[in-house]
Amino acid sequence: MEGKERKLENASGPKVLVVEDEPTILEFLETGLRYEGYDPTAVQEGKRGLELALQGTFDVIILDIMLPDMDGFEICRRIRERGLDTSILMLTAKKEIEDRVTGLDAGADDYLTKPFSFKELLARLRALLRRSGHTQEPTELKAAGIILNVETREVRRNDQSVSLTPTEFELLKMFMQHPRRVFTRETLLNRVWGYHYIGDANIVDVHVSHLREKLGDKPPRLIRTHYGVGYSFHPEEAV
Numbered sequence: 001m002e003g004k005e006r007k008l009e010n011a012s013g014p015k016v017l018v019v020e021d022e023p024t025i026l027e028f029l030e031t032g033l034r035y036e037g038y039d040p041t042a043v044q045e046g047k048r049g050l051e052l053a054l055q056g057t058f059d060v061i062i063l064d065i066m067l068p069d070m071d072g073f074e075i076c077r078r079i080r081e082r083g084l085d086t087s088i089l090m091l092t093a094k095k096e097i098e099d100r101v102t103g104l105d106a107g108a109d110d111y112l113t114k115p116f117s118f119k120e121l122l123a124r125l126r127a128l129l130r131r132s133g134h135t136q137e138p139t140e141l142k143a144a145g146i147i148l149n150v151e152t153r154e155v156r157r158n159d160q161s162v163s164l165t166p167t168e169f170e171l172l173k174m175f176m177q178h179p180r181r182v183f184t185r186e187t188l189l190n191r192v193w194g195y196h197y198i199g200d201a202n203i204v205d206v207h208v209s210h211l212r213e214k215l216g217d218k219p220p221r222l223i224r225t226h227y228g229v230g231y232s233f234h235p236e237e238a239v
């Protein structure tokens with residue numbers, strides 16, 4: 001993906017420009033954002049990022065500070081100098097308070113220190129989009145008699161309250177957002193546990209098993225196992 005920009009043509013969610021020179025993080029963000037219904041454009045060079053940002057077509061910009069050609073502070077300043085009010089979330093590898101202050105002074109709306117969880121990033125993006133008046137993702141997801149409220153984090157099935165752990169909640173949310181999509185355990189690990197998670201993919205099986213139990217998921221399964229691959233969600237086949 002080096003030096004290239006990739007773009008999904010049919011996406012309709014909020015447009016996000018991601019400027020990050022670290023390929024692993026860039027790819028992780030781009031893939032993750034796309035799964036979540038965002039419309040990401042990923043670039044590795046600061047100058048190219050600035051050029052795109054100045055077109056003024058993005059809803060939010062995720063901007064790394066340490067870039068080889070032009071740093072995030074400079075990009076941020078130039079965007080603001082042009083009078084653009086696009087929401088900017090800065091990424092920093094440093095924990096120093098000066099970075100945070102410099103970033104906010106340069107006109108950033110928020111910042112996130114690496115390593116961060118994808119969940120945390122999504123929460124920040126949602127907050128930024130809300131503040132700038134962009135439409136939110138639906139508050140409630142409904143399928144197979146399950147109602148999942150994204151805001152209150154309450155889950156009900158057939159009008160019975162279901163008490164889930166935060167991890168089970170995120171898993172269910174992801175399944176409900178993407179019915180019939182087959183998720184590998186690695187994808188689920190990345191998306192629910194975060195890219196810095198280091199451990200055994202079997203942890204996914206354990207949490208899916210708990211989730212099924214709590215949902216009363218009996219064959220034919222709502223959450224289907226694809227042996228050696230992962231899982232998919234099939235609301236139409238639930239009993």
Ligand code: CA
Nearest residue numbers: 021064066067
């Ligand atoms: Ca960097």
